[in-house]
Amino acid sequence: MAGSSPVLMKTSSDDPFDEFLKPPPGETSEERLKRQAREEEALKISMAIDASIKAERQARKKMRIVRLLLLGQSESGKSVTLRQFQRLYTPTAFREERILWRAVIQLNIVRSVRIIVDALNRPSSPSISPSTSPKSQARSLSTTRNRHRTSQFGSSSEHSSPDDYLTSLGSNDQRNDPSDPDTDSEYNRNKLCLDSNELEAIKMRLLPLRHIEALLIAKLVPPNEEEATRLTAPSDSKDTYPPSHSTRSSYKAPEIFVRPGPGLKGGLARARVYYPSFTGSHHSVENMSTNSSRPTSAGNTGLETSDEPQEVLNALRTDIMRLWADRGVKEMLHRRKIRLEEYPGFFLNDLERVTSLKYIPSDDDVLKARLKTVGVSEYRFQMEVSTGRETGTDWRIVDVGGSRSQVRQMWIPFFDNVDAIIFLAPISGFDQVLTEDRTVNRLEDSVLLWKTICSNKLLANVDLVLFLNKCDILEAKLKAGVRLAKYVKSFGDRANNLETVSKYLRSKFSAIHREYSPNPRKFYAFCTSVTDTATTAGIIASVRDMVIRQHLKQSKLM
Ligand SMILES: Nc1nc2c(ncn2[C@@H]2O[C@H](COP(=O)(O)OP(=O)(O)OP(=O)(O)O)[C@@H](O)[C@H]2O)c(=O)[nH]1
Numbered sequence: 001m002a003g004s005s006p007v008l009m010k011t012s013s014d015d016p017f018d019e020f021l022k023p024p025p026g027e028t029s030e031e032r033l034k035r036q037a038r039e040e041e042a043l044k045i046s047m048a049i050d051a052s053i054k055a056e057r058q059a060r061k062k063m064r065i066v067r068l069l070l071l072g073q074s075e076s077g078k079s080v081t082l083r084q085f086q087r088l089y090t091p092t093a094f095r096e097e098r099i100l101w102r103a104v105i106q107l108n109i110v111r112s113v114r115i116i117v118d119a120l121n122r123p124s125s126p127s128i129s130p131s132t133s134p135k136s137q138a139r140s141l142s143t144t145r146n147r148h149r150t151s152q153f154g155s156s157s158e159h160s161s162p163d164d165y166l167t168s169l170g171s172n173d174q175r176n177d178p179s180d181p182d183t184d185s186e187y188n189r190n191k192l193c194l195d196s197n198e199l200e201a202i203k204m205r206l207l208p209l210r211h212i213e214a215l216l217i218a219k220l221v222p223p224n225e226e227e228a229t230r231l232t233a234p235s236d237s238k239d240t241y242p243p244s245h246s247t248r249s250s251y252k253a254p255e256i257f258v259r260p261g262p263g264l265k266g267g268l269a270r271a272r273v274y275y276p277s278f279t280g281s282h283h284s285v286e287n288m289s290t291n292s293s294r295p296t297s298a299g300n301t302g303l304e305t306s307d308e309p310q311e312v313l314n315a316l317r318t319d320i321m322r323l324w325a326d327r328g329v330k331e332m333l334h335r336r337k338i339r340l341e342e343y344p345g346f347f348l349n350d351l352e353r354v355t356s357l358k359y360i361p362s363d364d365d366v367l368k369a370r371l372k373t374v375g376v377s378e379y380r381f382q383m384e385v386s387t388g389r390e391t392g393t394d395w396r397i398v399d400v401g402g403s404r405s406q407v408r409q410m411w412i413p414f415f416d417n418v419d420a421i422i423f424l425a426p427i428s429g430f431d432q433v434l435t436e437d438r439t440v441n442r443l444e445d446s447v448l449l450w451k452t453i454c455s456n457k458l459l460a461n462v463d464l465v466l467f468l469n470k471c472d473i474l475e476a477k478l479k480a481g482v483r484l485a486k487y488v489k490s491f492g493d494r495a496n497n498l499e500t501v502s503k504y505l506r507s508k509f510s511a512i513h514r515e516y517s518p519n520p521r522k523f524y525a526f527c528t529s530v531t532d533t534a535t536t537a538g539i540i541a542s543v544r545d546m547v548i549r550q551h552l553k554q555s556k557l558m
């Protein structure tokens with residue numbers, strides 16, 4: 001039927017726009033000129049729009065967005081690495097935020113004191129000795145490397161974390177057995193340099209720290225963040241975390257966390273100290289800023305604060321220092337394999353300074369402070385220190401929670417579009433187990449994770465940078481006589497020093513990288529102590545250059 005319409009017949013054979021664009025019938029020459037002027041103007045506008053779209057596209061191309069992902073098990077040093085980037089490349093924001101970390105450091109100190117006091121109050125347990133525990137049989141990495149979630153090196157940790165240690169005690173029924181001849185209280189009565197009256201008096205005077213701990217948790221943990229305050233009892237370790245655990249008199253501290261992003265800043269900000277005056281604009285990155293937080297100046301070092309936790313810590317510092325300096329306490333901790341110096345957030349050797357009323361955390365303090373990450377967060381910043389090719393680079397660094405309970409699958413969406421990954425393997429943990437799963441050796445967990453990351457097809461073209469981290473702790477441990485060969489049989493009788501051990505472990509990680517990478521790619525590895533500002537600055541600069549290079553390479557491929 002359509003063919004019967006003369007009009008449609010006409011338009012279908014000619015330009016369909018002719019009918020609409022042809023000059024109006026009877027147009028005068030004056031009208032034609034006006035119309036043509038209008039059409040020219042419209043064309044100009046249209047071309048200007050096109051040009052601006054093109055320019056915007058080019059600008060977007062020029063504005064480089066570099067994406068870096070930090071991966072690794074819990075306590076591997078991811079957040080510290082992020083803080084190092086902040087310290088180096090957004091120093092103004094980093095400096096301004098230092099004061100916010102004071103509450104975290106206060107909490108870290110309170111926890112260290114509680115670990116000591118609690119250990120003093122407990123009878124010792126022969127079953128925790130690595131030599132007597134059946135679980136402590138060291139097994140070689142090579143024989144069990146393919147088994148998931150099994151104890152390769154023994155679940156008894158020679159230098160376990162506080163939670164490991166206290167939990168293993170908690171599961172021991174001999175704890176309150178009065179017939180146990182080798183109790184620490186007995187030991188303390190006989191051997192402490194502080195006499196028992198002094199010791200009891202100190203413990204009594206330290207009691208207000210419990211209130212301070214509760215206060216700090218209330219300040220740091222966002223409202224409605226229940227998970228942050230509950231005791232972390234992984235479902236697969238019921239034996240060591242019985243449900244009745246929280247009602248015990250034993251101290252099993254939940255690790256305080258604040259979610260990254262606004263949660264982190266908000267939590268820190270709630271715990272901030274108010275100074276009579278503060279300065280300045282805030283250069284913080286977008287997702288770290290909160291409406292409620294006005295940064296205090298870290299420069300006001302001469303001002304005293306009204307901050308209850310700081311005042312209480314200041315008032316109790318002599319007692320804390322006496323406790324920590326006491327030879328008997330040291331011996332007791334040594335016998336119990338509690339190496340507080342190696343725990344995250346250790347500040348007991350800096351008490352004089354960090355409990356001062358005028359205390360402002362230093363860069364090093366911020367890097368040493370321990371605050372667990374939960375969730376995944378993107379940290380955005382532009383380098384304040386922008387030289388040459390870094391100009392205009394917009395960095396996105398993703399920091400994730402590394403514990404197994406953090407569901408590591410949450411990492412996967414961040415694999416897309418990533419320029420490089422820094423994978424942190426804390427190699428000092430060769431004789432430790434995971435806090436969240438005490439059947440898994442920390443080094444083994446790192447190796448398995450590394451294997452997973454290397455073999456991931458989504459990451460086939462992503463450069464992987466390996467930080468064999470916590471080399472400072474590793475060195476101290478090796479010097480103290482802890483032998484790698486006991487936990488990694490294949491290490492054999494090689495020299496038990498930092499150089500040999502780190503080289504050996506590096507070669508193992510390199511072999512996995514070679515074997516499991518879907519495509520051949522370069523292997524970058526550094527032995528790091530990311531809390532150390534001097535050595536880490538150079539490493540971070542190398543990583544920055546490498547990431548930028550990789551980013552440019554990827555851009556050209558696109
Ligand atoms: N001595 C020493 N301590 C380190 C090193 N790296 C990290 N730490 C400390 O270890 C603790 C844990 O570091 P984080 O950066 O919080 O660990 P994380 O990987 O972010 O852990 P999650 O947030 O639980 O996934 C902190 O108290 C750090 O100060 C290191 O190389 N040497």
Ligand SMILES: [Mg+2]
Nearest residue numbers: 078079372373
């Ligand atoms: Mg973290």
